[in-house]
Amino acid sequence: MTGLRARQKADRNRRILDAAAALFRDVGYDSARIEDIAERAEISVGTFYNYYENKGDILLATVSMEVEEVLAAGRAIVETPPASVMGALDALIGVYYDHSLYYLSKEMWRTAMAIAIQQPESPFSKRYTELDGRLCEQVSTLILKLKGKGVVAIDIDAEAVGEMFFNNLNTMFTEFAKREPMTLDDLKARVSRQNRPLATLIAAR
Amino acid sequence: MTGLRARQKADRNRRILDAAAALFRDVGYDSARIEDIAERAEISVGTFYNYYENKGDILLATVSMEVEEVLAAGRAIVETPPASVMGALDALIGVYYDHSLYYLSKEMWRTAMAIAIQQPESPFSKRYTELDGRLCEQVSTLILKLKGKGVVAIDIDAEAVGEMFFNNLNTMFTEFAKREPMTLDDLKARVSRQNRPLATLIAAR
């Protein structure tokens, strides 16, 4: 049986995470005070800092859970991709983008991305960055799979191409989060246009 | 002749900008307190806020001047580009990357990028974002120029391709700023590899 201490720790951790996620959802990141999170989680402010390095860290913890779901959803596409390069890319990217806004607002994404850049060494920044790397790999894996199926030419550097597609969809998502009026459809259309040249050229003839 | 008020204003603005740039360089962004900037600029804290919306805004003001220089340096390459796609891209990107670290540390770049994402509506965030857009255009212009010279195939969507190259170099620069041990050469090598497939495929045969 787990020691009392370990059980209490896991318990408090969950309470903090739940309290923070709920508050961020309700009032947004900036208006959520550590004091409020602590109160909801029934701990003191000091204790909060025993569990998370700073306020940004707990936002990245909640956002990371979200990214894990996106990653899982992407696996389905990579397993059985549409039979054309553009089709497969649009499908995978569509999954990413559609999932992204389900729980998190643009404001929360902006804050999360900003923190991950600014404090890359904090524990949950590392986790977030690592998940980003996995998403990138996933795109490369998709290209590799298409190569295996003879959809993509054999002499193509799948990893390089995958990274390029990923970096593009990633930058464009940041752009999207920055512009409040930009819609998901706007985003997808722009990314599609950007992807088309490379997608067309790597197709096996 | 300019009114006294206008002259004083320009004067104070310059003093603030100089004081901030010097402090950021000396002690880094986080350790530079508004009170210190105000003291060096011989104004009060309150006055600082009449000139800049917040602390992040003045960092972006200094970084924007830097980006303007990069943009100007890039023009030279676009005017007379090397005769191959990879050569031209490497040259332009080399100019961007080499300039970037001349005045600003990775930490300052990280902070600047983070602020531009988090508060996209502040005056100097808009300016910074606009300059980013110009850099992106510059890459597209380069591709267009290569098309004019018959180096790039005629049926290529130069704007889309340029955006893809730019978004890639941009994301990779962010990655570079996040990893303290990563060198400029590491960065250039990785970007080169990523660019190669698209660069090769768009070449006119």
Place this chain on the structure above:
DNA sequence: CTTAAAAAATGAATTCATTCAATCTTTTTT
């Protein structure tokens, strides 16, 4: 079962960015 050591929790104190009502300076009007 007591006691000592280790681990966690606590909240008052500190530190800074930011605000704003009061004051001062410049410009415009009469």
Place this chain on the structure above:
DNA sequence: AAAAAAGATTGAATGAATTCATTTTTTAAG
């Protein structure tokens, strides 16, 4: 040139994140 209006400056007050010396709780040792 005096008075009124407009524009700027000022620094003390506010509010929130983060720190840290103390206290409390849990575990391990005797």
